[in-house]
Amino acid sequence: MKTIIFLLLIAAPLAVYAKAVKKPQANIEKRPVTPEAAAQAQPDPRFCIFGAQSGKVFNTEAAFKAVVWKNDVVYVGESHDQLLDHQAQLEALKAMKIARGSKIAVGFEMLNASLQPILDEYTAGKLTQEEFLDKVNWKKEWGFDFNLYKPLFDFIVENKLRGLALNVPKKVVGKIARTGLESLTPEERAYLPEKVEISRHKKYNDFLKASFAGHGDSPMAKMFTIENYLASMAAWNEGMGARIADFINANPGYSVLVVAGNGHVIYNAAIPASVKARVKGVRQASFYTESGACPEKINKDHKDMANYVWYINHPPKAEPVPAATAASTTAVTVPATAVR
Numbered sequence: 001m002k003t004i005i006f007l008l009l010i011a012a013p014l015a016v017y018a019k020a021v022k023k024p025q026a027n028i029e030k031r032p033v034t035p036e037a038a039a040q041a042q043p044d045p046r047f048c049i050f051g052a053q054s055g056k057v058f059n060t061e062a063a064f065k066a067v068v069w070k071n072d073v074v075y076v077g078e079s080h081d082q083l084l085d086h087q088a089q090l091e092a093l094k095a096m097k098i099a100r101g102s103k104i105a106v107g108f109e110m111l112n113a114s115l116q117p118i119l120d121e122y123t124a125g126k127l128t129q130e131e132f133l134d135k136v137n138w139k140k141e142w143g144f145d146f147n148l149y150k151p152l153f154d155f156i157v158e159n160k161l162r163g164l165a166l167n168v169p170k171k172v173v174g175k176i177a178r179t180g181l182e183s184l185t186p187e188e189r190a191y192l193p194e195k196v197e198i199s200r201h202k203k204y205n206d207f208l209k210a211s212f213a214g215h216g217d218s219p220m221a222k223m224f225t226i227e228n229y230l231a232s233m234a235a236w237n238e239g240m241g242a243r244i245a246d247f248i249n250a251n252p253g254y255s256v257l258v259v260a261g262n263g264h265v266i267y268n269a270a271i272p273a274s275v276k277a278r279v280k281g282v283r284q285a286s287f288y289t290e291s292g293a294c295p296e297k298i299n300k301d302h303k304d305m306a307n308y309v310w311y312i313n314h315p316p317k318a319e320p321v322p323a324a325t326a327a328s329t330t331a332v333t334v335p336a337t338a339v340r
Helices: 002-029 035-040 061-069 083-100 113-123 129-136 150-158 170-179 202-213 226-250 271-278
Strands: 049-051 073-078 104-112 162-167 255-261 284-291 308-312
Touching: 035 061, 061 083, 073 083, 073 271, 083 104, 083 150, 083 255, 083 284, 083 308, 104 113, 104 226, 113 129, 113 150, 113 162, 150 162, 162 226, 162 255, 170 226, 202 226, 226 255, 226 271, 271 284
Parallel strands: 073 255, 073 284, 104 162, 104 255, 284 308
Antiparallel strands: 049 308
16 A cells, blocks of 8 residues: 555656646647748659658658758759759759758769869859850750750859869760770870779669660671770769769868769669769768659659659650760760660
C-alpha cells in the first residue's frame, strides 16, 4: 500500500509537468502558416520527382528546395531541345540563390573551357547578348536555340553569379575517339586532368556500349574502336568534372549548378563520379529528367538513373530537331551516346 501511495506521489508531479511542457508545443503548432509556406507544402505539378533509389515522392516546392539547399553540387540533366527541362534547371538555380546568395556558379556543357574569358565578360555585364553569341560562335559551338538557355544566363547576369565553361573542345574528344588519349598534343592534353579514369560502372558502361553497337556497320562506327570510344567519353566527363572540382576547391562556400545532358548525369557515373573523386566530402544531388506524364510511382526501369528522377511532360515536337551537335550526340566526333 505504501508503495502504491509513493508511486502516485511521484506520478502526480510528473503528470503536471507533462501538461506544462506540452502547452508551449501546442502553441507552436497553432502558429499561423503563411500562404507562401502553405503553397510550398502542397503538391505542385512542376515537381514530379522521385528518389531514384527509395521511390520516395518529392512533389512539393518545399521538398525540392530542401534537397537543393543541402547539397554543394546540383545536376539537372536535360534533353537539349526541351524548354521545360531548362525551366527545371532555372527552378534549381532560384532555389540555390535563396540558400547561397551570390555564392553560386552555373557550369555549362554548352561552352568549352577555352571560352571561359568570354563567359566571364558576359556574366560581368561587359558584353551584350549579341556580342557574347558572336564571340563564342554559339551556333557552331552548340547549335541549339540560345533562347532555350537565355533565362538561365539572364538570371546569372542579373544576380551577379558566376558562370563556368565546362566542356572539352570537340576536336579533342574526337581525336581521342579516333586515335586514343596518347595521340593528343601537349596543348590538347591540357584540357584534361592528369588522371583520366575510365568508368567501371557496369550499367553506365552497358549504356555506352549499347550506343556504340547501335551504329552497326556505319562508316562512322568503323572510324573508332570501342576502347578509344570509352576513353573519349571518360575524357569528356573527367574534363568537365575536373573543372567543377577545381572551382569548388578554390571557392569554399560556393555551390554549383551543372547544366548538362542527361547522359553526363546518368547513374552518377559520369560527371558526378569525377567530382566526387576530386572533392573531399562533397555533397551532390543529381536529377535525371525523364520525358513523360507524372506517374503515381517511379517506373522500375528508371530506378538508380541518378539520385532523383524528375518526370517532365514534354510537348510533342512540331518539327524534326536540327542536326545534333557534338555536345548532344557528338555526331561530328564520336558515335552518338544517347546523351540528351
